[in-house]
Amino acid sequence: MxxxxxxxxxxxxxxxxxxxxxxxxxxxxxKWKLPLIVTLLNGAKRFKEIQRSLNEITPKVLSKELKELELNGFLERKVFNTFPVSITYELTPYSESLDEVIESLRSWGEQHRKHLVKGRRLESVLQDH
Amino acid sequence: MxxxxxxxxxxxxxxxxxxxxxxxxxxxxxKWKLPLIVTLLNGAKRFKEIQRSLNEITPKVLSKELKELELNGFLERKVFNTFPVSITYELTPYSESLDEVIESLRSWGEQHRKHLVKGRRLESVLQDH
DNA sequence: GATACTGCTATCCCAAAGGATACCGGTATC
DNA sequence: GATACCGGTATCCTTTGGGATAGCAGTATC
Known part of the structure; x- marks a missing residue:
């Protein structure tokens, strides 16, 4: 349409x-909201797991992003009574409403990198990961 | 997948x-890249037309965003020898690669607003337009 | 004791994005 | 003269996003 x-x-x-x-x-x-949701597509994760998986994110930023995503209903924070305390974050059913968004961006990002390689413009307009 | x-x-x-x-x-x-591309889906537009159509964007920001989109190959700036000079911006064929991205975001944004109305959370998590 | 784990928070800082306002020169209209 | 059009640019400023670093308390392991 x-x-x-x-x-x-x-x-x-x-x-x-x-x-x-x-x-x-x-x-x-x-920078981080959708990548964060993508990493949780793998299943529930703990704070440090998420951090490792996103590679360059600081605890402060991660904490803030998780809070916002929780507030918007995309993920759920669960506290377990262990020593030390453990907390998992997992996606809610509502986060599934983002599947098409994420897939279209992933697909586009992939083709864009190919497009740039073809045109030899990679260095100037894409970030390192 | x-x-x-x-x-x-x-x-x-x-x-x-x-x-x-x-x-x-x-x-x-x-804030502005994708809305800018959406407004050009209507056809080529001049600077002031784009500005009016996007409503709250300053000339400075618009100029910067147009430059970046042009640099990334999504749009083309054409200069016409009129008095005063007239310039149009129009989408390139490469911008069509964004159709699925834009459509998925539009569709999601629409359903999200409905979701919030249903849950009566509109005021706190959506912006005025 | 040291170091590691847990999930954060606090402080300081910088970078980037975006906004508000004034202005440019050439032309047109009143 | 004033005001409008054109497409911007310059300057100053605020807001937002993100980064670097240090630290918390309780527990576990060496």
Whole structure:
């Protein structure tokens, strides 16, 4: 329906589309939110596990991102009465609503890197991981 | 393939997925890039038209975002020899690679707002447009 | 004792993104 | 003259995102 080849949206539809995209970005924007959700697709994880899996994130930033994602209903924090205390984070059913978003970004990121390799522009417009 | 219900990705696949999502976010992250591309789905536009259509963006930010999108190959800036000079911005064929990304975000943003209305949490986690 | 684990928090800092405002020169209109 | 159009740019500022580092208490292991 948003495809440019077949059906140019009217200005009203375009405005509504922009609003919806902005709603999504408001919730999902930033360096770490979606990568964090992707790492939890593997199953529930503990704080340090997540940190290792995301490689370069500081505890402070991780803590803040987890809180926001919890607040928005994407993940659940579970506390277990062990020594030391252990806490797991796992995705909620609502996080499944993001599957298409994540898949489209993953797929696009993959093809974009290939596109750049083909055009030899890799160094200037992609980040190291 | 990234769906959680059917096929939990292995850690290696997960790492590759995170990397691909991060590539995409590196290029597309921020408040204005995708809304800007959405507004050009309507067809080529001039600077002031884009500004009006995006509503709250300053000329400075718009100029910067347009430059970056042009640099990344998503749009083309055309200069016409009129009085005063007129310049249009239009999407390139490469921008079509973003169609699924944009559509998934639009669709998600739409359902998320509905989800929040249903749960009466609109005020706290969505932005005004 | 030291070091490691746990999941954070506090402090300080920098970088980046974004906003507010004023302005440019050339032309057109009143 | 004033104001508007055009597409920006310059300056100053605020806000947000993220990073670096140190530290907490309780427990376990050497």
């Amino acid at each position: 948003i495809s440019k080849n077949q059906d140019i949206p009217t200005p009203e539809v375009c405005t509504a589309n922009i609003a919806a995209v902005r709603d999504a970005l408001y919730v999902l924007n930033g | 990234i769906s959680k219900n059917q096929d939990i990705p292995t850690p290696e696949v997960c790492t590759a997925n995170i990397a691909a999502v991060r590539d995409a976010l590196y290029v597309l992250n921020g």
